[in-house]
Structure formats: C-alpha cells, structure tokens
Amino acid sequence: MQNLFNQHIEYPSFEEILNEYSKEADNYLPKEGNVFGFWMQTLADIQFLDLELSGLTKDYKIDALNHKVYFNDDYEYIIKRIAHLDLVDSKPTLYSYLIDLFGDTNAYAFHNLYPYKGKFYPRIVRTIINAYDLQEGDLILDPYNGCGTTTHEAGLMGIDSIGIDINPIGNIISELKNELLFVDEKEYELNTNDLVKIFDYIENKKRTHKNDIMYKLFLMLYFDTKDAFIRTTRYNKKGMKGLFIEKFNYIKDCYNKTKKYLKEWNINYKKAIIKEGNVLDLKSAGIDDETIDAIITSPPYYFSLDYVGKDKIAYDYLNEIKFFNYKMEDVKKEYLGMKIKPNIPARKLLEKRVITYFDDLEKSIQEMARVLKPGGKIAIVIGDSTLNGRKLPTTHKTNDYCLKYGLKHIRSVFNPLLGTRNRAIRGESILLYYK
Numbered sequence: 001m002q003n004l005f006n007q008h009i010e011y012p013s014f015e016e017i018l019n020e021y022s023k024e025a026d027n028y029l030p031k032e033g034n035v036f037g038f039w040m041q042t043l044a045d046i047q048f049l050d051l052e053l054s055g056l057t058k059d060y061k062i063d064a065l066n067h068k069v070y071f072n073d074d075y076e077y078i079i080k081r082i083a084h085l086d087l088v089d090s091k092p093t094l095y096s097y098l099i100d101l102f103g104d105t106n107a108y109a110f111h112n113l114y115p116y117k118g119k120f121y122p123r124i125v126r127t128i129i130n131a132y133d134l135q136e137g138d139l140i141l142d143p144y145n146g147c148g149t150t151t152h153e154a155g156l157m158g159i160d161s162i163g164i165d166i167n168p169i170g171n172i173i174s175e176l177k178n179e180l181l182f183v184d185e186k187e188y189e190l191n192t193n194d195l196v197k198i199f200d201y202i203e204n205k206k207r208t209h210k211n212d213i214m215y216k217l218f219l220m221l222y223f224d225t226k227d228a229f230i231r232t233t234r235y236n237k238k239g240m241k242g243l244f245i246e247k248f249n250y251i252k253d254c255y256n257k258t259k260k261y262l263k264e265w266n267i268n269y270k271k272a273i274i275k276e277g278n279v280l281d282l283k284s285a286g287i288d289d290e291t292i293d294a295i296i297t298s299p300p301y302y303f304s305l306d307y308v309g310k311d312k313i314a315y316d317y318l319n320e321i322k323f324f325n326y327k328m329e330d331v332k333k334e335y336l337g338m339k340i341k342p343n344i345p346a347r348k349l350l351e352k353r354v355i356t357y358f359d360d361l362e363k364s365i366q367e368m369a370r371v372l373k374p375g376g377k378i379a380i381v382i383g384d385s386t387l388n389g390r391k392l393p394t395t396h397k398t399n400d401y402c403l404k405y406g407l408k409h410i411r412s413v414f415n416p417l418l419g420t421r422n423r424a425i426r427g428e429s430i431l432l433y434y435k
C-alpha cells in the first residue's frame with residue numbers, strides 16, 4: 001500500500017484560491033456604464049438606489065439583474081452625490097472612492113469614532129439627503145442626533161445642519177466629529193511614548209491637553225478602551241495602552257484620509273451646530289417655527305436599547321474630575337418616555353412606560369412638524385421593538401402621528417437588519433414625508 005504520509009501534495013494557498021474566485025466574480029460585474037457593486041444585497045438596497053435617483057435626476061431605469069442603471073443626464077452631479085453606484089459613466093463615484101479609501105461602506109471619515117448605541121448607517125443618511133436633493137444653503141435638523149451621524153454626513157456633503165440630543169456624551173462625540181478636522185496636524189504628531197504618557201495622565205485624572213478638542217478626543221478613546229476591557233478578553237494580549245494607541249492611530253488615519261477626500265473632491269466641510277436639548281421643546285433649543293428644510297432622524301427604540309447605561313464609565317469619570325455635572329440618572333429621566341410620576345406601583349410601571357413613550361413620541365413629531373418649513377421634508381428611521389415577547393406598533397404609530405400633524409407620506413422602505421444578534425429588532429423602516 002502506498003504510504004500517503006510520504007506523498008508530497010502541493011495545495012494552493014488560501015490566498016491563491018481566494019484570488020481565483022475573486023477574478024471569476026469580477027467577470028460577473030459590468031465594468032462600464034452606471035454600475036452598482038456586489039455589496040448591494042437586499043431589495044431595500046435597490047429601493048435606496050431608486051430613492052436616490054428619484055432625487056438626483058429625472059429619467060432613469062434600473063436593471064437590477066445586470067447591476068446597471070440607465071439615465072441621460074446629470075452625470076457629473078450624480079458622480080459626486082450617489083451612495084449606491086460604484087461607477088457612473090464608467091468612472092468611480094465619490095462614494096466608491098470614499099469607501100475604497102477607508103475600506104468600509106459605512107465607517108468612513110470620523111463616523112467610527114466611538115461605538116454609540118443605536119447609531120445610523122451613514123449611507124442611509126446620504127441616501128435620504130439625495131432623495132430630497134438637499135443642497136448647500138439648505139438646513140438639516142436631527143433632534144435625536146445621538147453621536148452625530150446626520151450632522152457629520154451633512155458636513156461631509158457640504159450642507160449645513162443642526163444636531164440636538166439630550167445625552168451629553170453623544171454631544172461630545174458629535175462635536176468631535178465636527179471639529180477634529182480643523183485641529184492643526186501637529187497635534188496628531190504623537191509617538192508611542194507620548195501616547196503612553198497621555199494614557200497615564202488620563203488614568204490619574206490629570207488633564208492632558210490645553211486644546212479642548214484633543215483632550216475630549218483622548219477622553220473618549222480612553223472610555224472606549226476601558227469599556228472594551230470590561231466587555232471582552234479579546235484585547236488582553238494587546239494590553240489597555242496598546243488598544244488606546246491603536247485607537248488614536250486609527251483617528252489620525254481618518255484625519256488624513258478625510259482631508260484628502262475633501263481636497264480631491266473640492267468639498268467645503270460644513271461644521272454643524274451641536275446643541276444639548278430636548279426634542280419635546282425645540283423652541284428652548286433655539287429652533288423657531290418653519291425654519292428647517294429637512295429633518296433626518298431616528299427616535300430611540302427605547303425598549304430595546306439602554307442608551308445611557310453604556311456610558312457609565314464616561315459619566316463617572318467626567319463627574320469626578322468636574323468636567324461636567326450630569327448625573328446619569330437625571331439625564332435618563334429626560335429620555336423619551338421616561339418622565340413618569342413617582343409613586344406608580346411597580347406592577348403598573350411597565351404599562352405606564354409604554355403609554356408615556358408613545359405620548360412623547362407623538363409630541364416629538366408634533367414639534368418636528370412645527371419647525372419644518374412648508375414643503376420641508378422629513379425622514380424618520382424607526383423599528384418595532386419587542387417588550388416581554390410582544391411586538392410594539394412603533395412604526396405604525398409613528399406614521400399615524402405624522403399624518404395627524406399634517407405631514408404627507410411620500411414613501412416607506414423596510415430595511416431588514418441582516419445578521420443582527422439582537423432578536424428584539426429585526427429591521428427598521430425609513431418613513432418619508434413632506435409638509
């Protein structure tokens with residue numbers, strides 16, 4: 001019998017196998033014309049493409065099977081704006097340039113600065129901005145701005161925006177995304193020793209930088225690092241300082257790449273106005289009647305995500321060093337649906353919470369309708385969450401409230417969240433209206 005163990009068999013390497021298959025995959029994608037790429041996976045992606053084209057040009061036809069789109073006009077404009085085409089007129093779009101530069105369809109510029117819970121996909125924001133054909137000179141509002149995805153994306157497209165949120169940690173992140181680009185590049189010239197020193201300073205509750213923005217950046221990177229070590233042992237080998245340094249170098253890379261992108265595409269980044277405020281009282285946040293061209297927003301799903309809890313490390317630290325004076329519990333009380341009168345018996349608490357949540361959601365939609373200009377547009381991203389195993393009609397309620405306050409429905413797109421681990425939310429809807 002032949003000794004199999006002595007036989008020398010040359011297997012192709014993993015890399016070689018991958019290369020062969022990816023060459024074959026390339027053959028299936030058209031290389032000329034107006035082409036959308038392989039990452040378009042769901043029917044919702046095709047609907048988003050359709051939405052964008054409806055805002056950016058008049059006549060077009062989508063040939064989904066062959067990954068092609070046909071239109072006659074507006075090539076230059078579409079190249080600079082569209083988020084769902086790889087090639088326009090056989091040339092790479094700005095968006096495909098951006099995702100190639102950063103190697104990710106959503107984590108470009110400073111969008112990935114901090115893992116804020118429940119944040120938007122930037123691509124969806126860009127899609128909505130295109131669907132509404134918003135321009136420089138228009139004003140976009142997100143009254144649930146979270147960590148500033150709407151405001152950052154608007155800035156990257158050269159459009160003015162205002163972001164409001166009740167969460168001071170979210171507001172710090174939004175402000176950073178707004179400001180980091182304008183910090184002198186010398187501030188980013190830090191070697192490993194400098195970064196270790198900065199880590200030690202922060203660990204010992206000492207201020208590191210005179211520059212407010214850099215100080216806030218390092219604080220957020222520190223909290224993110226700490227949080228990672230609480231959640232997983234994955235980084236133990238790297239060590240806390242190693243991870244901290246890696247996170248800083250990532251931001252530095254984003255700084256250089258974002259500058260390159262803005263320069264090469266001749267875009268004037270528009271800083272947003274970031275304000276702390278309550279969506280239920282936008283007047284106090286300085287938003288007057290009929291002043292906003294478009295709202296792009298996503299209310300908290302509340303029953304699914306504990307938005308504040310995750311930031312405990314940040315609250316504890318920032319209160320201790322007297323950087324600010326916010327008690328996490330007080331902020332939480334201002335959250336949509338959380339203002340419940342004391343003395344409610346425990347068994348009644350949950351039903352009271354559900355009712356308060358929907359009452360607040362309604363009030364917030366009334367407020368948003370008030371501040372929109374006549375003809376202004378609104379897009380609400382919302383999903384149905386599950387409470388005690390029962391689904392709540394959040395999407396339908398949102399639609400009812402919009403219609404009740406005079407908003408006219410344009411279209412809705414359901415976006416399944418594939419691969420989500422959280423069984424409570426299986427997808428979200430993007431609801432579009434005008435006033």
Ligand SMILES: C[S@@+](CC[C@H](N)C(=O)[O-])C[C@H]1O[C@@H](n2cnc3c(N)ncnc32)[C@H](O)[C@@H]1O
Pocket residue numbers: 116117118119120143144145146147148149150164165166167170277278279280297298299300301307334335336
């Ligand atoms: C789904 S998250 C929005 C995330 C955001 N789209 C992003 O990309 O970061 C909902 C946000 O609503 C905020 N929020 C909750 N209640 C609020 C209120 N009463 N006024 C303003 N913001 C509120 C939360 O702090 C949270 O950031």
